[in-house]
Amino acid sequence: MSFLKRIYRWIDVRIGAGELVEKELTGYLLPRNINVWYSMGSILLVIFTIQVATGILLLVYYVPDADKAFHSITFIMNNVPFGWLIRLCHAVGSNMMVLILFCHMLSVLFMGSYKSPRELNWLSGFTLFLLVLALSLTGYLLPWSQLSFWATTVATNSVGAIPYVGGFLVEFLRGGKLVGPATLGRFFALHVVLIPSTIAAVIGAHLFFLQRTGVSTPPFGLDDSKNRWQGEGYRYESHPGGIPFFPNYVLQDMTSIAVYFAFFLGVIFFAPHVFFPADAFVPANPFQTPDHIKPEWYFLANYQTLKIFPSEFLGLAVQGAVTAFLALLPFIDRGAEKHPLKRPLFMVCAVGGILLYLALMIWGHYS
Amino acid sequence: MSQTSATTGDGQGDFKLAKERRAFLGACLGALLAAGAGAAAYPVFRYLAPRQKADNGQKVEIPEAELTAGNAKYFEYQGKAAVLIRKKNGDLVALSAVCTHLGCVVQWQKANEQFLCPCHGGLYTADGTVISGPPPKPLEKLSFVVANGKIIVG
Incomplete structure (x- = not known):
């Protein structure tokens, strides 16, 4: 018996590791028609882990003080060995997390995986999406550059359109009348402790729901792609005769993660400034607004929506309504059919919505 | 009779070959993972390593x-x-x-x-x-x- 096998046996007789491996890995069967889109969640877990690791490393040199923050970031970029790599991994990784989250959510939408009994999976996933956006927004301020300062000014200002409490909310978010050192302090605490720990907890809940309900069956390649669950009682969706999670689907997960890394590292090494406009390299100046300040790409559609409506409140209300509609989608769309091509109304709304979102994003970029 | 033996012999040969191939590919994968881990660990080590102060040896x-x-x-x-x-x-x-x-x-x-x-x-x-x-x-x-x-x- 090899040394590694002896260690495994030693652990196995104590905690029953073999039984756990059988239940959760080799004996955990997935639908035979499972596809590559089911590996998005694994990629997101890897990204979140990298974000936490690089975030902790950045904390070693970053100083959350309005007078020192920008200098500490330039010090990390220019003086600390491989500081540029750690920082770029963190900054580019945050964009990638939003991008892959979009892919994950779109695949769930098109395959009808959000439908009952998976309402809680969708709700927890949607909460994670909003939390990731909040994480990106709060992290954007921390370098204390012109870009971060004025993007935060605009973003926090839009909350002011909420009737009655808007003014108070803006001041509460900023910790003062304007974005300043107090804003940096509270955004730092939110970005480093509160939001990541909440995300970790909601990821736990998301995986728990997945584990209890079982993996959904993709609607492709089946004669009958209808949702059979009637709400009669709790049922774990098992897949007898399916493919084992380990090693079969782990190989797909690893392949997807490798492809993701190729893309991610490609951006870091060959297009490092794609997410850094010129204003990101100028320290914040509260008395000089730069020209054409724009939010990150994933907030461009929201930014343009606020601009096209005659009142800011209306723009905000429309966004709130769309967000609420998407969050509650499993409760609104009660149809049993899961195949996208057999759901014409869904297809029209989904494709139309995506095109509208992309159009607003491009319009926002060039406006 | 001789055909059966030959088949059995080939079968064992195939099995042995597959086992060797699996061990070889496993070793390649292990080496690749080790290289990846090294490529990630080296920048982290350099990032955290104490910086040499310029005043070393100065009066x-x-x-x-x-x-x-x-x-x-x-x-x-x-x-x-x-x-x-x-x-x-x-x-x-x-x-x-x-x-x-x-x-x-x-x-x-x-x-x-x-x-x-x-x-x-x-x-x-x-x-x-x-x-x-x-x-x-x-x-x-x-x-x-x-x-x-x-x-x-x-």
Whole structure:
């Protein structure tokens, strides 16, 4: 018996590791028609882990003080060995997390995986999406550059359109009348402790729901792609005769993660400034607004929506309504059919919505 | 009969070949993962490694007038705490101020002209020799010269 096998046996007789491996890995069967889109969640877990690791490393040199923050970031970029790599991994990784989250959510939408009994999976996933956006927004301020300062000014200002409490909310978010050192302090605490720990907890809940309900069956390649669950009682969706999670689907997960890394590292090494406009390299100046300040790409559609409506409140209300509609989608769309091509109304709304979102994003970029 | 044996023989050969191929591919995968882990670990190690200070090997200058008889002057020398004292008889002594027991900084006792380590009560003479307590070695002596009204340590 090899040394590694002896260690495994030693652990196995104590905690029953073999039984756990059988239940959760080799004996955990997935639908035979499972596809590559089911590996998005694994990629997101890897990204979140990298974000936490690089975030902790950045904390070693970053100083959350309005007078020192920008200098500490330039010090990390220019003086600390491989500081540029750690920082770029963190900054580019945050964009990638939003991008892959979009892919994950779109695949769930098109395959009808959000439908009952998976309402809680969708709700927890949607909460994670909003939390990731909040994480990106709060992290954007921390370098204390012109870009971060004025993007935060605009973003926090839009909350002011909420009737009655808007003014108070803006001041509460900023910790003062304007974005300043107090804003940096509270955004730092939110970005480093509160939001990541909440995300970790909601990821736990998301995986728990997945584990209890079982993996959904993709609607492709089946004669009958209808949702059979009637709400009669709790049922774990098992897949007898399916493919084992380990090693079969782990190989797909690893392949997807490798492809993701190729893309991610490609951006870091060959297009490092794609997410850094010129204003990101100028320290914040509260008395000089730069020209054409724009939010990150994933907030461009929201930014343009606020601009096209005659009142800011209306723009905000429309966004709130769309967000609420998407969050509650499993409760609104009660149809049993899961195949996208057999759901014409869904297809029209989904494709139309995506095109509208992309159009607003491009319009926002060039406006 | 002979055909059956040949088939069995080939089957075993195939199985052995597959096993060898699997071991080879496993080793390749292991090597690839190890290379990836190394590629990730090296930048992290360099990022966290202590930075070499530019003042390494540089001398420290202290104006002679700053040090009156019976007093001590603490300063940083090559990244560590050091102390310069002028004894009541006028003699100058430069020492490392790091206690040889567990690394606390020794404190100058002006009245007795001794160094006391407050952590575990180690006691040294003004020249750094151990009087009592747990320190295993005397304080490290630092070389210095006095020129043009300045004490130059190093």
